[in-house]
Amino acid sequence: MEATTAIRPINNPSRKVLIHAGCWSLFIGYELFYIHYTVGSFGAPMRYFFYYPVNICLFYLVVHVLKQNFSAKRPAYLAGLIQLPALLLFFLFLKFAFDQYTSLPLTGPPGTQALAVRQILILDLQRILYFAGAAGLYWAGGTISGLQKQAAETRIRELTHLADQAVLESQLARAGNAYLQQQINPHLFFNTLNFIYSEVMDCSAGAAESVMLLSELARYGLEEKDELGRTPLDLEITQVGHLVRINRLRFSNSTLLDFVLEGEFGSHRIIPLILLTFTENIFKHGDLKTAQASLKIKISSSGRLQYFSKNAKKPWANQDRHQGIGIKNTRTRLDYSYPDKYSLDVTETETAYELHFTIDL
Structure with missing residues (x-):
């Protein structure tokens, strides 16, 4: 890739003043x-105490008029063409008046x-x-530098x-490949x-029942969602039940689990796999596995969806549940789909x- 070099403007006002003062000192x-x-x-x-300040003022006033009328987004060419001669005539009159005051009155014949x-x-x-x-020339150089910078930024x-x-x-392309893989892999998986x-x-x-329930869970995860990526809430809760x-089948129904559903869920939709996670x-x-351990899940809908769960910890557990990948990913998805x-x-x-x-659905 070809590098583009542009003259960078001096953005520090104090440094700019010092540079201008140094240049004028060298010139004088x-x-x-x-x-x-x-x-x-x-x-x-x-x-000298009169002419150089006047000349410096003339220099910056001309730059100002050029910038104001010719460098603006909507140039005012006519105003600039009027202001520039008027500015030059004013300074010509000012200098002539000073010359007359210091070097004149003129004496001698009228021709002289x-x-x-x-x-x-x-x-x-x-x-x-x-x-x-x-x-x-100063204004033209700054304008060219600005155009170079704009061209570089555009590039x-x-x-x-x-x-x-x-x-x-x-x-x-990767998504297309993944989609083709998803078309193949689920068929193999379900078969x-x-x-x-x-x-x-x-x-x-x-x-056999576990296999069928697992198949239903997998099929639910692969099903197409609506345009907002959401699915019926009652379908999500059905998968929670699965x-x-x-x-229960894994532990021969020995686990003490209190699973409670309250309210009506069929009219709501939710992004999938939240309650499942x-x-x-x-x-x-x-x-x-501990006999006295118990689990509780309660899902209710009364204007808002509420999910509550409580379970005993494994005696050897050493991982903070707050830091689990599943919880982190779920928070990220919720922040995106249901901010605040x-x-x-x-x-x-x-x-x-x-x-x-x-959550407010």
């Missing part, structure tokens, strides 16, 4: 040295006076045009856009589950976990 020093070298004397100091006036006007006009031209934006587009195209179900059905009704049933964490982190519309609190004691989740 050069002119004074040239005058002394060519003429042999400096002349009246008052003239007219010649002297003309010479003074020509010299003053030359200096005015000199500093006005320098101001024009960078274009390259960034092309890079982003290339990344998106790469991601789209395998159906085979296992048919093989174990005669040997173990519980194992997960609870699978774990909470329920899965119960069986992952909870103590399911939900609360999720996980409480951990020495012996138990409690989870409180409420």
Whole structure:
């Protein structure tokens, strides 16, 4: 990629003032040295104390007029063409008045006076045009520098856009490959589950039922959702019931689980796998083998969906449930889909976990 170099403007005001002051000092020093070298004397100091401040003012006023009228988003060419000559005439009059005050009154024949006036006007006009031209060059240089910077920034934006587009195209290609894989892998997965179900059905009704429930859970995770990526709430709760049933079968119904549903869920929708993740964490982190251990799940809908769970901790558990990948991912999904519309609190004691989740659907 070809590098683009632009003249960077000086953004620090104090530094800019120091640079300008240094440049003017060098310029004035050069002119004074040239005058002394060519003429042999400096002349009246008052003239220098007047002329150089006036010339410097002229320089910056011309720059201001050029910027104001020719560098604006909507240039005012006519106003600039009127203001520039008027500004030059004003400074010409100012200098001539000072010359008349310091060097005149003129004496001698009228022809001599007219010649002297003309010479003074020509010299003053030359200096005015000199500093006005320098101001024009300064303004042109700044304008070109600004255009170079804008061109460089535009080029960078274009390259960034092309890079982003290339990344998106790469991601789209990967997504297409993943979609093709999903079309193949589920068929193999469900066919395998159906085979296992048919093989174990005669040997173990519980194992066969677990296989069917697991197949339903997997199918639910792969089903298409609506345009907002949501699914019927009652379908999500049905899968929670399937997960609870699978774990009852795993532990031969020995687990003390209180599973309570209250309210009406059919008219609501939710992003999928939220309640399933909470329920899965119960069986992952909870103590399911101790006789006195018990689990509780309560899901209710009364204007807001509420999910509460409590389970005893495994005696050897050493992982903070707050830091679980499942909970982190769930918070991220909820923050994206329901910003400021939900609360999720996980409480951990020495012996138990409690989870409180409420959401406005």
